[in-house]
Amino acid sequence: MTKKLEEKTIQTTNIFNGKVVNLQVDEVTLPNGKTSKREIIKHPGAVAIIALTEENKIVFVEQYRKPLEKSLVEIPAGKLEEGEKPEVTALRELEEETGYTTDQLELVTSFYSSPGFADELLYIYFTDKLKPVEEAKSLDEDEFVELMELTLEEAEALMAEQKIHDAKTVYALMYLKQLLKK
């Protein structure tokens, strides 16, 4: 790291501890010696799965997103439980949200969603080896999703009308466009 950019913590104030996020405000020393405050969202991290059926259809879930007051169509995803390895979360979320499972999950990439204010790290997996789960898994009790399987063209149409409109799913479509046109 370029040491001269570092911002040392003078004091951390915990503001909120929630089910999904915690919020803290750090008072920091800036590189020029002055002080400032940084608002920081702590998040456990998450996974998302790019899943292709035998017919090259992409598996999506539609889900209400309260922060936006509308539903989006997204690739299956979910938060890490404490101490859980991302590939375990990925398999669990795939099974719970889609009714599919797989023996083969490949890590495609990972990225911080919004590093200016949050520490959420998102891992993106890929599989084209889906099979039905033998015993249906239940969703979290406050989770309601609609399963959809779409061609890349159908998904691109949903992106054009901003029904697909989140970072991981926009990334997934660009990834699949390269993959499926090879």
Added chain:
Amino acid sequence: MTKKLEEKTIQTTNIFNGKVVNLQVDEVTLPNGKTSKREIIKHPGAVAIIALTEENKIVFVEQYRKPLEKSLVEIPAGKLEEGEKPEVTALRELEEETGYTTDQLELVTSFYSSPGFADELLYIYFTDKLKPVEEAKSLDEDEFVELMELTLEEAEALMAEQKIHDAKTVYALMYLKQLLKK
């Protein structure tokens, strides 16, 4: 929208109003009639700019990211001021962070960074028509960045070592890989 997924607000509790984010907790009615709570980060939205020099080098800034306690190399970006149009923010941030300006900014895409808990919408612009600003613009007083211009190959090497590791910049490299190999 699929109406049956909707979560109606029973009550909103404001927890925190900051410089960058606000936090509220909404008590909601779920599709099955039960109630739950949603933690919601309100963010003004942001822009990012994929900027290519005449030599096809990509313009980056390295910046300390307090939530991660390390610096990342990212494409230039910044938050919307209240009431500001995204293309105005994009030009301002390009000028402040890089010392370049342009007459030609093209909207590439937009996406919600993390719609499960935040309403931040990020607009991504592209330009390959850079020219130096005539009069240097100053950064925000708590903002410290290091300018870098890298080839796509150099940037991909930084991504492999996770020095480039955020959603917008990972997206940008995939976009440029397609563009520059045409």
